[in-house]
Amino acid sequence: MALKNKKSNFSEWYTEVIQSAELADYTNVSGAMVLRPNSYSIWESIQNYLNSRFKRDGVRNAYFPMFIPEKLLKKESKHIEGFAPEVAWVTHAGKSKLKEKLAVRPTSETIMYDSYSKWIRSWKDLPLRLNQWVNVVRWEFKHPTPFLRTREFLWQEGHSVFATKEEADKEAFKMSRIYRDTYEKLMAVPVLEGLKSDKEKFAGADYSISLETLMPDGKAIQACTSHHLGQNFSKPFKISFLDKNEKREFGWQNSWGFTTRSLGVMIAVHGDDKGLVLPPRVAPNKVVIIPILFKGKEAPVLKAANALKKSLNKYGVILDDREGYSAGRKFNDWEVRGIPLRIEIGPRDVQNKSVVIARRDTSEKVTVKVSKLDSTVLSMLKSMHSDMFDRAKKNLMDSIVDVDSVSGLKKVVSSGKIARAYWCGSVSSEDEIKRKTGAKSLNSELRASVRSKSCFVTGGDAKYLTYFGKSY
């Protein structure tokens, strides 16, 4: 496969790998894309993982309408300010003009909380913790990129109400932890977990926790977010309850979301010049078997390959027994699609009761007795996950450079790295950084000690140890 070089030509490489691996395709609607089965099935793996974590934690799934009446969307002033420029509006049905125009949800706080205010009466109704898996639309005018920035995308959005701020805080961080596990333990993508700045936090949040990582082109990317909304929505939406002392209180709220952008991050972090490399745990098909066929000797090889397929069923194994394709072409087809392990079996292997296994990430090949196949596959998948994670983690860590001046920060982010600095966090200093360097704050370490540290911009007291970068 003649893909562009990932290192020197990331953006062309990215576009090519998505097309060649049949992950996504463009459509007639600018900025919208098709998630083809090869990417949607990875999204299903992510859904399964998140659903099981959410449900174990007591969150329930639901579905709220996609259309939000304009006046509802406007109820929280910062929220509408943040989203209004990107809202797609439905104005007509059939040939009739609607009385009130309807927003296609850019996020569902307002439509959900309108219902929440009806359902919550007493402390007994709390906590209320619902999640939905839906499509959302944000009509951005920036250049669209498959998965990373599209006008319609898929996500889950969780929305909760608690009786106390303490419970809400705890959940906001717990959800961020679940997201981090999804990136690191499922997708082998290392992330920086931290607080967004006041300038960059969610429109309507008290604070936002984000995961950030570095893309191969040296730009950072926000991987997902968990927001504590305080009482910013519960007050205008009148989400209140009688507490145990019969006193009326407003609820404390969170919202948290994880999107199909994660697929783009994973593709970018792990792919190589041969195509996609799928982290084993998220790969719906972890193994492909390719029979090496010689004329007249097909039958025993195909028989053995079918037996292998049966025995490896739990790995979502694919047997590529297509006729009219050479083994080389088949190797290539599955390499570009990133299947973690390839098993080759030819006439000699059948005789020797062995197979050859090749790892997609390292190209390492081993010959294994069929009797040891299952345990070998298991351990190879395990090492592949941790090797992929370790390599990506080292790369991320190597890209973080401590700085103590704005000019130092500029140098670092211009070289495609992430700068880290002690910072006061003010909106005015962030504006200054942006103006002088083109960089944004990514997020700030959750547990850094900033005692007696000074802000690298203002020289005043530092409040945060913060990551900065050029950003998607």
Added chain:
Amino acid sequence: MALKNKKSNFSEWYTEVIQSAELADYTNVSGAMVLRPNSYSIWESIQNYLNSRFKRDGVRNAYFPMFIPEKLLKKESKHIEGFAPEVAWVTHAGKSKLKEKLAVRPTSETIMYDSYSKWIRSWKDLPLRLNQWVNVVRWEFKHPTPFLRTREFLWQEGHSVFATKEEADKEAFKMSRIYRDTYEKLMAVPVLEGLKSDKEKFAGADYSISLETLMPDGKAIQACTSHHLGQNFSKPFKISFLDKNEKREFGWQNSWGFTTRSLGVMIAVHGDDKGLVLPPRVAPNKVVIIPILFKGKEAPVLKAANALKKSLNKYGVILDDREGYSAGRKFNDWEVRGIPLRIEIGPRDVQNKSVVIARRDTSEKVTVKVSKLDSTVLSMLKSMHSDMFDRAKKNLMDSIVDVDSVSGLKKVVSSGKIARAYWCGSVSSEDEIKRKTGAKSLNSELRASVRSKSCFVTGGDAKYLTYFGKSY
């Protein structure tokens, strides 16, 4: 629970049961509703069932954009004619007017087939069989009813392309069979499977197979459909391929869909004056345990109840150990929600190592030794499913009356039953039936013999044995 009487007041009963069982709720958007966790979790059971059937059959999931440019929607003339009056149009993004207005998908043939035409080149690319789980919008102006008729609803839509009509035909009927299994084997709802008339078939189909059933108010309802599209779309969308002889051919297509309407049908068919009755196989929570607590004797009962919960985990068991609620209140709460089996355990039961199990559908109660609990639960759930299905099936069969005249048909459908008659199937005779009786054709038996039978309207040769009814 003081619900309205289902038999005499179906429509109020239906609205009440949906509210009381917390299945759905209205919103500020007319005709759109919230699927609350109690109904969404049933939808997830249906999704799991259908996904496993589809995937086993080789169908893959994907996701296509929700917005369809006007010119794409117009490519197949009958299709746009059928859907245009109900399309919600996006005309603006932020403050900008869009160059071309975008339809919110009422169904996805046009957007999907535009991609299909790019992906399909050779017979080797066939069959192409994709499914997506999405929301769709049809801005109907009829009175909305939760689940049964809403302007936004959830569904899966499968879209396939085959090299030959024979393969496509086979799949269209196979999908209808899978849907029938979903209704009958999962939801215990009996259905009539048959062909839609030319007047009632899908806009753009060669033929449509539907499942129909009878609602408690004597109106029939279309439960789902599987369409054979012939080459009606493949020609305007240029979905063509080179066959094995290097000849260019157009593909043969199907589309098939199953919606959240099914939840409304299930609620209506099985519910009773105490609330929802959930068919066991589709119930996410099949068993609820209610400890009967007496002051000072709570500990051993709660301990035993917790042990039961653990042992019945695979049934999605709920332990209702809420404080401050009486056992009677709890019985009622779970009855209205339709949980199939209730297990009661009090101090005497703990002593006797037994529990009481009550069946939601019949109110039948049995005392069982804890040692026999698992097998008893299993067999009670099994009989509950088949009893529920048998009762509903008998009711459906008893409601079908053979007729041989239009006036006879009018009498039958006016009494809330389904009429069956030999029929020629012509659009003009269907128009006449509609005008004279208010009834529509539902569908026609797939395997009826019509030899030497005459049409009950025209007296000409009959082609079908057809069901007619007043209809949703």
